Amino acid sequence: MSFPKGFLDELKGRIRVSEVVGRKVKLTRRGREFVGLSPFSNEKSPSFTVNDDKQFYHCFSSGEHGDVIKFLEKTENLSFIEAVERLAAEAGMEMPERDAHAAQRDKEAATLIDVMEMAAQFFRQKLQEGVGAEARVYLERRGMRGKTIDDFGIGYAPGDDRGDRTSLLKYLKSKNVTLDQMAEAGLVIAGPDIAEPYDRFRNRVMFPIADARGRVIAFGGRALSADAKAKYLNSPETPLFHKGRVLYNLARARKPAHDEGTVIAVEGYMDVVGLAQGGIYNAVAPLGTALTEDQIQLLWRMAPEPILCFDGDKAGLRAAYRAVERVLPLLKPGHSLRFALLPEGKDPDDLVREEGGDAMREVLAKARPLSEMLWEKETSTGQWDTPERRAKLEADLEAAVAAIGDPKVRAHYAEALRERVSKFFGGGRQAASQGGYGRGRFQQRGFRTDRFGGGRSFKGRGGFPRGDSYMPPVTPELRRSALASGATGEQGREGLLLLTLLNHPELLENYAEDISRIALRTPALDRLRNEIIDIAALHAPLEREALKGHLLSRDLAEIARRLEAGSAFRSDPFAWPDASPEEAEAGFLHTLARHRRAIMLEAELKAAERALAEEMTEENYARFRAIQEQLERSDVADGLG
Template sequence: MAGRIPQHFIDELLSRIDIVDVIDSRVPLRKTGRDYQARCPFHEEKTPSFTVSQTKQFYHCFGCGAHGSAIGFLMDYEHMDFIEVVKELAQRSGMELPTLERNTPDKRQQQDLHPIMQEAANVYRHQLKHHADATKAVDYLKQRGLTGEIAAEYGIGFAPPGWDTLCSRLGVDAQRRQQLITTGMAIEKDGGGMYDRFRNRVMFPIRDRRGRVIAFGGRVIDNADKPKYLNSPESPLFHKGRELYGLFEARQALRQIDRLLVVEGYMDVIALAQHGIRYAVATLGTALTPEHLSPLFRISSEVVFCFDGDRAGRDAAWKALDIMLPELKDGRTARFMFLPEGEDPDSLVRAIGKPAFEARTASALSLSDFLLQNLTQRVDMSAIDGRARLVDLTRPKLAKISNTVFKHMLINELANRVNIPSAEMIQLLGERPGKRRGPANSRMQSGESRTLSPVRTAISLLLERPDLAGHVADPARFRDLEEPGMGLLVELLELIQKRPNISCGAILEHWRDRPEGKHLNRLASASSAIPSDGYEHEFNDALRLLDKQRVDRSYRALLRKGETGGLSPEEKQLLTQLLQEKQALSQPNRRPDSP
């Protein structure tokens, strides 16, 4: 995304704005020490864990892990894309946005696809009201108990029978016809021409988090037609493994969402909304993915997953559990709700009413109970070898859990079930006795930087104090060192030396779309407990260790060469110089770049 706007403009923009002002205008901040704090706007919490650093120009939540620069905050909080955020911040700071650089055809095309998708939604809604064959679609919606108001809120429409309802109205020129094909709304014929993908179906527009139509789902009216449900194919706008149907509508309906309910289909979401349950969303014809979980837990700390109560439903829940285990960070709760046989959310809420349905949701099975319940059913708990087998079955699941508190509580429950003291169970599973991991656990404690590699230490301190790069002469001297992260460190040093006033937040924007970006964000999220007057000393120590590795490697290489084939006069002079450097670097507290 950042490639469309010159990077130097983004650097200048971030140097002119203050992230504290940007966030405080939306989420009131309170000064705590040198930083600012608030309750996180991306998940529900009672104790503030959302921290904004004015020095770093960076925010981080120790609860849900949200982090980034002022640009990243506005993208997530206001549901804006990168270009829109840069435009808004530029206007706010009085900067004139430069002419956008040429973009790739795919990106240009993606920017142009939203309007035609909205036009398609308008066509389908019009057909539901006015087409001669729409009576069957209207009757179907009424049979499902939907009112005109709820149908309008979700933008439900009708794709009539026939091959060109959409194509004839929207495909008026070659560019628009290509857009219909690219979005999957039309299918290209082998011999030329195209036809509508959706025909004789009730149409459900799928919206992104900003409310833009990105795809459609269609449900047959005549049950003889197949498939029963048809989704748009993958496109530049639509990736079904990331999107959740009804999430935009839920956020529009509720100011605060304490719980999200994940169901199977469109009609489940809409039928529950009709009964006043406005916090249901659905995956789009695909199994749960890690990409689904991030937006769910950003909106609510509790997510209930609804499955059929039969064998297939429980198998699906078990697969979902594996996806969730690594994602259960502090403050996140996942539950499993299993429907009575033969019921779906629509039929169940009709039968028992909203209060009873919500009571079932609130008392849904916790993830830990479902995990142990499922595994316990596979063994004979009355036998010693059966209980031992339970421990073996639980071990790989425990290995996937990153939340230390949750893991140790689960181990304690497992120990109770097999009648082994918790301490012994922890030892059997190779776990260390649990200490609660709060925000401080993710921070560098005083002296802890020494336990990190010199490269990681240097990068971490540069994110805290970019001005430290000014002490480093010729960063390229480290480039040939075969240490993990060395290329990143050299690039970081060179960047800061070119832009000596750059902030941590602006640094991270340089790596927004690169794989190293997530590692830099993680290091930036760790707050150093080193006294401010100790940063330079720690940084110089890290560089001194890297210089020692560099000099030692070159020195040994020349010694080996001298043993086999002799050295030239220049190489002998270099060997003497390297020996002097080795001796100098062995002196404590010596700056690597000092004369």
């Protein structure tokens, strides 16, 4: 149903979100927000927030986010129209006349999400039929119980190269799904060089892959035939599915990960399912590739120190070492990885099936920190009994430390590794003379050994000793200079992010949660962002022109017009309408990462300034200057960040 311009805005303006939510959730005011236990999950500590100013609620444990209308839909099983009618009655507003044509269009509109759900139902049905007998035997042999199969929506794709190759195609066609939609969803193989389109998945046990909201967006298929070309086959990249940005079981694992305080990343679907049968529900898996940067960020949203689980053989160690290399540039205060190595020849599914969930929990309890894995990676492959070999180890460790992007984390790693090397080579100054760190190469390369304890103190009545580098006072001018270095870039990035959303609102489908958490310092852009999220929650899927129409009805069109009329973003083609969805997504994510980095640096600079004001030491000044120089050097200082 379509409503007259301004109707929903007026309705929500008359109803406070906290009043409606407060009927179901005991809320406590915390600053400008209210907090309480999530109504969407059974949690022990509050992760549910309500903001009346921004007119939305957000649940960090389940990912649920929306306005007062959506809250009623979710908690009372109401349709959108029913929720609006109830709120209108409370607010004393008359419901407008229904637009029958618009309602019919909404009913007939089919999306790829609808198509994927139809396919998932088809696969589940086939597993229970006679054609799925072999698949059921396979699952029973792997110890899969009926409840587990139902919980994970596991199914079966019939057919093979010698028999019927179009079972799913025929089924979807009977549901009025077009061949173009099937191909776009990655369910059939079709094209100008394909004489007869056919099902992509045949004679495979099927694992539905869901997005963060629990909607099926892809499939993974495990071959039952021994001569299949690929044992595991994933959906191709589609408008819904980008395998490097998705984790299998993400939606289901979010709440258990919040409750347990950690999340476990294993190698494949069967490992996730096997752990669930052992009572371990906070597990996810990448989709046939090594962990990507995006997947690491997804893990960090679930827990600050995820556990990566690898086989204990040589291949497993190599995979663990690759993960070490991948994560070092991404490290930030409070966020890291831990590593659990399984007994050789075992994977999580095997261990749980043969020895039970407690055996797996013992392995997880012994998970090793990233710093230990880095040390093992660099020291386990050689003999370090000569000065030249020790110098090689130093160089490798220095290179690893230099890869860490965050200055605080980098400094602490430098100190920790210096101490390890000192002990490894015999300790103290003797180690330095023999080629160990001591006060040697870490100090020469800027990793000063007297900056993190154990060195000289620079406090005292006499200030800094003669001969040490001069440290000027932190004047108001110095402070303003440092904090101003990112201001223009910050506003430029904020505008660039919003302009990209205006021209490519399809990004909201996958990144609504990320967008809602962006720190925006420009009030007009903050308001525009909140309204866009609000509109998307009510009118998904959202198209560019429709979004502009909704903004016009909410008196926000002028802000959008100024963004589009400005010349500052002409050098960023991904933000404009003629960019492809892939270009827009890549540019948006890159800009978002830069913006987050800039906000983090500004916070670090303020913290360093406070520390320096409290304690005038060389260490504190060096940290302050290092952060300030990053702001001045990096793209934070230029016009668009």
